[in-house]
Amino acid sequence: MKKKLIIILKNIVCSLILPVVAFIIFYYIARSKGNSSYGDFYTWRAILTNAAMPICIGSVIGLNLKNGRMDLSSGANLALTAIIACTLTQAVHGNGFVLLGLCIIFGVLFSILTATIYISLKIPMVITAIGMVLFYESLTKVVNGGNGSNIVSTSNLNYWGAVPYSYVLAIIALLIYYIITKYSIFGYESDAITNNQNVAVNVGIKEKRTVLAIFIFSGIILGLGATIYASNNIIDQQSNLASVGIVYSNFIPIIVGLYLARYSNDAVGIFIGSITIAIIRYSLNLVGFSSLENIVIGVFIIIFSIFTNNQDAIIKKFKNRKLNLQRNEINISN
Structure with a gap:
């Protein structure tokens, strides 16, 4: 019982260490710059608000990555979905639920389109995704006359971007x-296909059906994310693969999520990773370093990847060093 409790406590500590360390670092940076309000209720409300979007995008990316595919078209799909849904909702004088429904519908439709082309052409997902990014981005220049969408100041539509409504969508996504x-x-079936595609198909798993189903569910989640994204952002037309940045800027949650799966599960990891990236973004903006956001996130991903790929060797090195120090102390005492 005691051993089990220790394992549980260890898993909790390992799962929470990233957001805690990030918060402590920025807490002292903010205080050193004279900001005494950092860490109060409003700070955490802003952080939670900013974390909802990464949760949805992280879930979309994770759902595809766990199935051996990297769908770079998710960002363009999200932007196009949000623009179309906002345009139609305002045209029919709809409310927030109309916006949500349209985002889910178009998110699923565009995901099905991507899946259909991927299945039909039988080309690598990366190539398919880049082609779909260019296609979706070109459509953002046509829909609504290329004016994008802006419901940031429309109170009967944008409430999905604020707590607690944004977290209702984020929790549904998770x-x-x-x-x-x-x-x-x-x-x-996806796990079987990812581990050994030929064996999975030979035992009767219908790969095309599984791929299509995964894209449909990722489209639903993407629709939830598009609703939050449209509520908090003025969305302009996309070009030159700019929408891919939406994917990469929200990549931390899935990296952290897949790593923390060993301590809890990857859904919890995506949530914790989203909180971490929200802390980083909010804090950098607060202390006046918002221009460094991409640099900090990039450095974080590199350091985290280096650590996770060499974790066993690093831990072994520290243990050996500790053991050598203990031996030296014993020799000195003798």
Whole structure:
């Protein structure tokens, strides 16, 4: 019982260490710059608000990555979905639920289109995704006359971007991700295809059906994310693969999520990773270093990747060093 409790405590500490360390670092930076309000209720409300979007995007990326595919078109899909949904909602004088419904519908439709082209052409996902990015971005220049969308100041539509509504959508996104990857037949079949595609197909798994199902569920989550994104951002037309930045700027949650799966599960990891990136973004903006956001996030990803890929060697090195110090102390005492 005691050993089990120690393991649980260890898993909790390992899961929470990233956001805690990030918060402590920026807490002292903010205080050194004379900001005494950092860490109060409003700070955490802003952080939680900023974390909802990464949760949704991280879930979309994670759902595809766990199935051996990197869908770079998610960002362009999200931007186009948000623009179309906002344009139609305002045209029919709809409310926030109309916006949410349209975002989910178009998110799923565009995901099905991407999946259909990927399945039909039988070309690598990266090539398919880049082609779809260019296609979706070109459509953002046509929809609504190329004016994008702006509902930031429209109170009957933009409430999905604020707490607690944004977290209702984020929690739904995480639940879909968790259920699909852990308990659905599509999750089991995807794992089998990822581990050994030929064997999986030979035992009767229908690969095309599984791929299409995963894209449909990722489209639902993407629709939730598009609703939050549209509520908090003025969305302009996209070009020159600019929308890919939406994917990479929210890549930390899935990297952290897949790593923390060993301590809890990847859904919890995506949540913790999203909180971490929200702390970094909010804090950099607060202390006047918002221009360094991409640099800090890039450095974080590099350092985190180096550590996770060499974790065992690093831990072994520190243990050996500690053991050598203990031996030296014993020799000195003798």
